[in-house]
Amino acid sequence: MSLEKTYPKEVKQILAKYPPEHKRSAVMPLLYLAQREEGYITKAAMQDIAQMLDITETEVASIVGFYSLYHDEKAGKYRMQVCTDLPCALRGADEFLNNLCGNLGIKVGETTPDGLITVEAVMCLASCDKAPMFQTQGPDGIKYHDLMTIDRTMELVDALKQANKEEK
Amino acid sequence: MAYVLLRHRDIPDINKIDVYKKNGGFAALKKAVTKMQPVEVTNVVKDSGLRGRGGAGFPTGMKWSFIDNKNWPHYVVANADESEPGTFKDREIMESNPFQFLEGLALASYAVSANAAYIYLRGEFWQLASFLDEKIAEMEKAGYLGDNLFGTEYSLKIYTHLGAGAYICGEETALLESIEGKRGQPRVRPPFPPSYGLYGKPTIINNVETFTNVPMILANGADWYKAMGTMDSAGIKVFSLSGRVRKPGNYELPFGTTFRQLIYEHAGGVQEGRPIKAIMPAGASSSLIVVDDKVLDTPMDYASVRTLGADLGSASVIVLDDTVDIDWVINKTIKFFKHESCGKCTPCREGNYWMKNLTGRIHSGKGSSEDVDLLLNVAKQMQGKCLCALGEFSTMAVVTGIERFPQDFKKVVKA
Numbered sequence: 063m064s065l066e067k068t069y070p071k072e073v074k075q076i077l078a079k080y081p082p083e084h085k086r087s088a089v090m091p092l093l094y095l096a097q098r099e100e101g102y103i104t105k106a107a108m109q110d111i112a113q114m115l116d117i118t119e120t121e122v123a124s125i126v127g128f129y130s131l132y133h134d135e136k137a138g139k140y141r142m143q144v145c146t147d148l149p150c151a152l153r154g155a156d157e158f159l160n161n162l163c164g165n166l167g168i169k170v171g172e173t174t175p176d177g178l179i180t181v182e183a184v185m186c187l188a189s190c191d192k193a194p195m196f197q198t199q200g201p202d203g204i205k206y207h208d209l210m211t212i213d214r215t216m217e218l219v220d221a222l223k224q225a226n227k228e229e230k
Numbered sequence: 231m232a233y234v235l236l237r238h239r240d241i242p243d244i245n246k247i248d249v250y251k252k253n254g255g256f257a258a259l260k261k262a263v264t265k266m267q268p269v270e271v272t273n274v275v276k277d278s279g280l281r282g283r284g285g286a287g288f289p290t291g292m293k294w295s296f297i298d299n300k301n302w303p304h305y306v307v308a309n310a311d312e313s314e315p316g317t318f319k320d321r322e323i324m325e326s327n328p329f330q331f332l333e334g335l336a337l338a339s340y341a342v343s344a345n346a347a348y349i350y351l352r353g354e355f356w357q358l359a360s361f362l363d364e365k366i367a368e369m370e371k372a373g374y375l376g377d378n379l380f381g382t383e384y385s386l387k388i389y390t391h392l393g394a395g396a397y398i399c400g401e402e403t404a405l406l407e408s409i410e411g412k413r414g415q416p417r418v419r420p421p422f423p424p425s426y427g428l429y430g431k432p433t434i435i436n437n438v439e440t441f442t443n444v445p446m447i448l449a450n451g452a453d454w455y456k457a458m459g460t461m462d463s464a465g466i467k468v469f470s471l472s473g474r475v476r477k478p479g480n481y482e483l484p485f486g487t488t489f490r491q492l493i494y495e496h497a498g499g500v501q502e503g504r505p506i507k508a509i510m511p512a513g514a515s516s517s518l519i520v521v522d523d524k525v526l527d528t529p530m531d532y533a534s535v536r537t538l539g540a541d542l543g544s545a546s547v548i549v550l551d552d553t554v555d556i557d558w559v560i561n562k563t564i565k566f567f568k569h570e571s572c573g574k575c576t577p578c579r580e581g582n583y584w585m586k587n588l589t590g591r592i593h594s595g596k597g598s599s600e601d602v603d604l605l606l607n608v609a610k611q612m613q614g615k616c617l618c619a620l621g622e623f624s625t626m627a628v629v630t631g632i633e634r635f636p637q638d639f640k641k642v643v644k645a
Contacts (some may be wrong), residue, residue, distance in 0.1 A: 068495070079389045079391070081429065084410065084411075084429050085409035086410065086412075087391075087409055087410055087411045088411065089411040089581075090391070090392065090393070090394055090408070090411065091391075091392065093394070094392065094394075099234060115411070117411075124413055125411070125412070125413060127397065128413040128414065128572075129353070129394030129395050129396050129413075130394070130395035130396065131353040131354070131379055131394040131395035132394055147315040147514070147562065147566055148316070148514055148548065148559060148563055148566070149315055149316050149472040149473055149548055149561040151562055152473045152474055152548070152550070152554070153472075153473075153474075153478070178318070182572070183571060184395075185313075185315075185395075185397065185566055185569055186313060186315040186316075186514075187354050187568065188312045188313065188317060188318045188320075188321050188352070188355075189318055189321070190315065190316050190317070190318050190470065190472035190478065190546075190548075191470070191471070191472050191479045191480070192318075193313075197354055199556070203356045203357065204353070204356035204357070205356075205357060206354075215345050221331035225295070
């Protein structure tokens, strides 16, 4: 694959943000682009980005490994990332996560059998006054879901299922 | 009193460029670029007493005056990485009052003669980044950004850059590494960013809230700003209040407001009317304060909070009621720091790993009193041995938790 061929406009926009002699700066936005379709970054994509920016594949892989929003393994189409840090936990985030897993019939880190949702416990998302809350990371980027209940969350799950069916 | 930063609460559509303009928007930028020398802008900010809102409280104007004028080009970077557990103010500012923040960033750029500024947003602020991109484009179209602003020689471009989930990138030199396309690991300082910053060039980095103060200071003058707050901490602050309170949220108040006023008058008190056991005034990085009447009546400013054995930091106030066990609290905070340690300094990388095992064991009831001693020992050994504040701050809740709430640990360890 080649990002320049698949997303010529986006790649150009990204590279224009940084001084030409510092194009390595584009590695993070390019990785988001590479992750868009499959939800994770393939080896081939890392090679492609390394070549584009004149850095080694290892350097690209070290970025993927360091930052928690880049993934090198396939998971559900949507990652439901629940914050369970102190302020959220003081407002019921741990119970929320347990109930959510119970309702979906999976454990934290697992994916629903239809491949749609992976539940993850993540670190603070800067929404401490709106707990319980989570973000969904999927093909359309990252979205916040504040002040959530299990009922509202299961409605969201149904909506995602429906949208997924229609796409297919 | 009218809002200074959270002005969208007074003026609902202030995130629209026409509404912002109608309410005095961009007048300060125009005045600065067309009628003031860059150094004059810095001097007004210096006189206002504005201190950095990211946590360290360093005088903003003084920081700007440190820019190295022998080395070019200059950069300005907005730290929008907001990742401290308990902090959620910058998100509200950028979502609801974006132009005031962007105008402040532009004013800072003019003050240090930078022609490019970057906004480093945490990766989770994905939607917010595209929103800001739209707002930047609107400013360019209206002539408030781009080439030859207001017909002068001065040009400025603002770009957004998304992080990807790493608390450490809120540390300014790790943030710069991240923009450069590297892992977010802090640099050895000195040199400091005003002499060696982004791409090795002189760079000013400030928090979103800091920049958002600047247009109002330029518009109303340093004396107007200084009249609010206290001698030590001028002006107003957005306090992020979370935990066991009835109305958690952001509260814009003058420095010097007491904990009691914030929690009881503004946020409706504690859930179920319970007593407060402890306060963490600076998020997960905070020392734990044992709460009594004297503490509740302490003014929230940098100097006063220090007398309580804690720091105000970014003023992310977490309230713990009497049902919360401190061994559980430090188990939570250490889980966070263990995950977020960047791994560069051994004391932080290994220390947090040890502390996570120990706090986990103690909290689960399988620990001994020796484990508590060992935990305190590990925490104290880490102090003063790390390149950045993450390592240092990770120990704060542990040390003060064990020392100030010994009964909580006695209760859970095996006899």
